[in-house]
Amino acid sequence: MESIKLNAQNLHKFTDRAAVPKYDRTKVKAGIIHVGIGGFHRAHQAFYTDQLLHTKGNENWGICGVALLNFDDRIYKTLKEQDGLYTLIVKELDGSLTTTIIGSIVEYLFAPENPKAVIEKMADASVKIISLTITEGGYNYNEATKQFDFKNPSIQHDLENPSHPKTIFGYLTQALKLRKDGNLKGLSIQSCDNIQGNGHMTQKMLLSYVEKAAPDLVEWIQLNISFPNSMVDRITPATLPKEIESLKETSGIDDAWPVVCEPFKQWVIEDDFVAGRPAWETVGAQFVADVAPYEKMKLSLLNAGHSVLGILGALIGYTTIDETVNNKNIRAFLNRYMDTEVTPVLGDLEGINLKNYKHSLLQRFGNIYIKDQIDRICSESSVKIPIFIVPTIKSQLKQHGNFNSAAFVIAAWAIYSLGIDEKGNPLNIKDAMADILYEKAKEAKEKPALFLELETVFDNLKESAVFVKAYTKAYQEIMKNGVEECLIAHNSTV
The missing domain is CATH 1.10.1040.10 (N-(1-d-carboxylethyl)-l-norvaline Dehydrogenase; domain 2)
Known part of the structure; x- marks a missing residue:
């Protein structure tokens, strides 16, 4: 089968090869910024959001993916070249494959290349949710002291260079300052990492940083930002080169970085969103009072x-x-x-x-x-x-x-x-x-x-x-x- 490069221009050519977005991606606006656009996010939150976008009235809930770290340049370049599109390959227990092209990531930014653009995007009034998959270590929590680790060299850099941050805390602080100074409404910061009480952890670590970096911002965050907890689950192994080649051979989809995952998926979310939220429950997520x-x-x-x-x-x-x-x-x-x-x-x-x-x-x-x-x-x-x-x-x-x-x-x-x-x-x-x-x-x-x-x-x-x-x-x-x-x-x- 002839392989075709995955991008927006060629999307119509894949309708007989995989499930494709049936919504008009040109009308989708990014109401969500997601930091950490690796395999898990693309198999999980971006998948749920893609399914939701097939229902009319959700056009304002697209995703702007942010690649935060220097070594994330490859995924950023891949998404940029493919107009945010990628293939999700679900490996069923019987060995069969379910192949879907996901279209919910409609913008993409590389933070090390342009930190100002990321800060301004986070501060944009159209953004209602900033979600995170930054790994357990990204929260800068010291297990021994139970406190924020200010000895981290990247944190010290952010304190000394606030306009050119390296960590999520530096970016959030500058973005929230812009929202406060612009008299904009708050938003929700939603952790999707494997930490018990991940929303509480995000809140505690961010406020710890802000107390030192921008103490005048603390009260505004407490009044205007919510940190819903969530539990996420879908086994998503690293994509191997042989799977990229197999996708080309079996489906003719030339995708530089597809995502492979298991059929099982679960997303349990605390219903605490101060600026509104997508109706993810209509596509399988579960909203509860206590996660x-x-x-x-x-x-x-x-x-x-x-x-x-x-x-x-x-x-x-x-x-x-x-x-x-x-x-x-x-x-x-x-x-x-x-x-x-x-x-x-x-x-x-x-x-x-x-x-x-x-x-x-x-x-x-x-x-x-x-x-x-x-x-x-x-x-x-x-x-x-x-x-x-x-x-x-x-x-x-x-x-x-x-x-x-x-x-x-x-x-x-x-x-x-x-x-x-x-x-x-x-x-x-x-x-x-x-x-x-x-x-x-x-x-x-x-x-x-x-x-x-x-x-x-x-x-x-x-x-x-x-x-x-x-x-x-x-x-x-x-x-x-x-x-x-x-x-x-x-x-x-x-």
Whole structure:
């Protein structure tokens, strides 16, 4: 099949090859700015918005995508060359593909190239929502101090160079100042990252920065800006070159950066929007008064489950999540972790069938067509583990419960941080703290508990004698016998 370059001019040529936008994109205006236009946003929020735009009366809810960081230049250039269009490839459990061209991103900006344009766009009266997928680490939260990290060099740069910011906090501060000075109405800042209470976190971190950078702005933000919490869920692995080529061969769509994802999707949102919002509930999102139970369930089960599979699988030598979860010993371990350590601390989950949810997770993890890379899942574990796993440990310690599986995972991560799997192959560790983790991991070979001194990750876990004992025992057993043998023993005794 002849391949055709994906762009607005050629869009009509794809109607027999994929589902395409049936709305007039030239009439769509950007009422939403989204910062962080990576794969997840394009598989999730942009997808929901694209579906909504097919209903008349929603023309003011298009998306302006902002690429915030220098290394985001590739996605910016791709979207610019393709007029904001991209292909979403849903890999069904039976191996079939559902291919849709998404058109909801109608503007795109590259912040490092033109920070003024981004600030002015955020301050535009037509913008009602600024949403974020900036990763867990983008919130600049210090787990040890529970405060905003002003030592971050990029934050120091923003304080000294307010008109040329590098971080989301610098951009938001300047944009909100313009809105205030122009007597414009407020808006909603909506986090879509995997953080419990992500709206509350966004509010706390932004106000912490503003108190130092522009203290006169604090009260205006408190009165005019809302920070709705949300829970987002759709497994979206990195797009591989072979999938770009396959799309060309099977559909004739020449897309420089399509997005691959699973069929499952979920978006639970706190209904707190001060300037109006899209009717996302008409296309499958759920608006609720309290997102917290849904967030805690997802972070503690799905996200933690991903980290468990990634760390254990990496040490054994696997490269994808489906390989890992289809190892019967790892699958049994994850099942026990979810049932005996996570489920007892989740609290009231009215309206949720937890047994079915956990079963669905194992199916989703095991989707052999997704091939989610372990490298991706394990990236930035130093930020993920404090959010996904440490809270479960603390809750179990508080109620004198079971934390042996979690201790085993932390011990495995300490060994993983040495950078070599059990077959002697190097691990590709992508973590801002990689050097620090490696040094602590080397110290842990002599005394395992030294790894727990990383307070930004573990807070005060090192002070719990019972946890240190369980962790040390697991560490020594893994070093002696390897992950697989330890899992067999663990599963037979838990």
